[in-house]
Amino acid sequence: MKVAEFNVKKRFSEASGSCAVVDDNIKMELNKYGVYEETVLVNEDYELDSIVEYVSPNLNEEINxxxxxxxxxxxxxxxxxxxxxxxxxxxxxxxxxxxxxxxxxxxxxxxxxxxxxxxxxxxxxxxxxxxxxxxxxxxxxxxxxxxxxxxxxxxxxxxxxxxxxxxxxxxxxxxxxxxxxxxxxxxxxxxxxxxxxxxxxxxxxxxxxxxxxxxxxxSSKFAEAIAWQVGIKPGNLKYINFRKKLLDKPANNYGVEITGLIDGNEVTTVKSTKELLGQNWGQGYxxxxxxxxxxxxxxxxxxxxxxxxxxxxxxxxxxxxxxxxxxxxxxxxxxxxxxxxxxxxxxxxxxxxxxxxxAAHYRHTHDELAYRLYKRDKANEWKPKKRVEASNSVPLLRRKVQDLREEISTQSHLVYKKAVELDDLDYFKTEMGKLSRRYNQLYKLILIQKKGITGVINAIIRKVSKKISR
Ligand SMILES: Cc1cc2nc3c(=O)[nH]c(=O)nc-3n(C[C@H](O)[C@H](O)[C@H](O)COP(=O)(O)OP(=O)(O)OC[C@H]3O[C@@H](n4cnc5c(N)ncnc54)[C@H](O)[C@@H]3O)c2cc1C
CATH class of the missing domain: 3.40.640 (Aspartate Aminotransferase; domain 2)
Structure with missing residues (x-):
């Protein structure tokens, strides 16, 4: 494969480094968005090692x-x-x-x-x-x-x-x-x-x-953005434990432990992920x-x-x-x-x-991949060969969820970079907050579709009465 073609396809690479293992002209580097990328050290006409394509799961079209x-x-x-x-x-x-x-x-x-x-x-x-x-x-x-x-x-x-x-x-x-x-x-x-x-x-x-x-x-900016939200500015983060167990909470309500410099002093903070923007994995920040x-x-x-x-x-x-x-x-x-x-x-x-x-992971990663692949076809873009076929037959509101997830993850990289340039965390919070709110509204609509208005009202009544009787 010529470097020019590799440079197009590598946007879909998992960036494990496997390509760099088989071809010394490829080097792994973190790009400006904090994502690993295969940097090719030779010009666009150069023919890369014949197995570069084979060892990258999304470039390989021979074996799944x-x-x-x-x-x-x-x-x-x-x-x-x-x-x-x-x-x-x-x-x-x-x-x-x-x-x-x-x-x-x-x-x-x-x-x-x-x-x-x-x-x-x-x-x-x-x-x-x-x-x-x-x-x-x-x-x-x-x-x-x-x-x-x-x-x-x-x-x-x-x-x-x-x-x-x-x-x-x-x-x-x-x-x-x-x-x-x-x-x-x-x-x-x-x-x-x-x-x-x-x-x-x-x-x-x-x-x-x-x-x-x-x-x-x-991306590496996920850690940086968490730290910034507790007052540790980009460049001042020293340590992060992404999975701090909170012993008074269920296991899926974990915290993050962050150490870094605030005004020149080293501080350590534990924050529940529920209090931080960008922690809903469905949204895909x-x-x-x-x-x-x-x-x-x-x-x-x-x-x-x-x-x-x-x-x-x-x-x-x-x-x-x-x-x-x-x-x-x-x-x-x-x-x-x-x-x-x-x-x-x-x-x-x-x-x-x-x-x-x-189950939710399977629906996104497997079932609804069909729609993400369909979108690549529609845009006339190259796409990796998968075990799932491209299809538009995903239900309407689920297609909207997929569209919004794509927008949120794409925008999170761009908006965060701009926020750092502006030295303004509020810019990130405001711009991304708008998208997250749209996402939450869409999920409310899905809930209404699933349960019907009466079902939703009953669920609210159950929740409120549970709170009152506690
Ligand atoms: C990026 C990411 C996303 C995940 N998403 C999910 C999910 O959606 N659903 C789910 O059920 N589980 C997910 N996991 C797995 C989960 O978080 C735990 O890692 C897993 O349950 C093992 O926990 P443990 O207590 O047995 O491992 P531990 O005893 O804590 O050991 C974890 C091992 O994983 C290694 N490790 C840590 N980070 C990475 C990394 N980035 N890449 C490769 N190895 C690493 C460590 O070095 C260590 O050897 C995810 C993990 C990662 C890294």
């Missing part, structure tokens, strides 16, 4: 997630298959009982625990995951890194809603022999699988993949374009998939719970041993429970 997953898991004796979840041996919901893994994690702590188990049982020599950047003067706060001890593994716990890429660490993996496990969002794990198809060293050294469910990727062009909700090519158990029966415990989809027999054995020894407190759950925990 279902086909990769079939190669990996279809021959496992105890395997099951569900079209929404992909292959699975076991399905669970719950948390880690052992030590303080759960306390130190974002959800139930399985992400860090499974790495610890693989390492302790000498099944791997290193863990590739996302940690704080040790270079404190760098504007990049978090990055993929390699941990080679239990302490290092534990230090990488917690969800970072922050852009990352793995080209730097994968180059180390190629140089330093060993057995590694890696964690990533769906498009990143797919990128690893595609790289492994073309590169024997990566195939042999990446032994296990831990997949996260991912609503969408955020600071979302990357690629996130709207994946159809893989359940990280189908990962050996184990982990997410939040966003279900009332689990969210009532503020300490957090995971939903877990296991596809690899070795990992399945570790989990079964963990349950038997009491290190894990997991319920065996039905596939409907797993699906229900991600």
């Amino acid at each position: 997630e279902s086909e990769i997953a079939e190669k990996l898991y279809d021959n496992i004796k105890e395997i099951n298959y569900d079209k929404r979840i992909g292959y699975y041996i076991s399905l669970y919901a719950g948390y880690v009982n052992e030590g303080d893994y759960r306390e130190k994690a974002s959800s139930g702590g399985m992400g860090t625990w499974i790495f610890k188990e693989l390492f302790e049982k000498k099944l791997i020599d290193g863990v590739i995951h996302v940690k704080e950047n040790p270079e404190k003067n760098s504007p990049i706060m978090f990055q993929y890194d390699i941990s080679r001890s239990i302490d290092e593994i534990r230090a990488g716990a917690k969800t970072k809603y922050y852009p990352v890429e793995f080209s730097r660490v994968l180059k180390i993996v190629k140089e330093v022999p060993g057995r590694y496990a890696i964690v990533g969002i769906p498009s990143f794990i797919m990128a690893i699988r595609l790289l492994a198809e073309k590169d024997e060293v990566i195939k042999n050294r990446i032994k296990y993949t831990v997949g996260l469910i991912c609503g969408h990727q955020k 600071f979302k990357t374009k690629a996130s709207d062009f994946t159809d893989d909700v359940m990280n189908e090519t990962a050996d184990i998939t982990l997410g939040d158990a966003w279900l009332q029966e689990y969210t009532k415990d503020s300490r957090g719970n995971n939903v877990i989809v296991v596809r690899n027999p070795v990992i399945d054995d570790l989990i079964k041993e963990g349950i038997e020894s009491g290190k894990l407190n997991l319920d065996i759950v039905d596939k409907e429970i797993i699906f229900r925990s991600q």
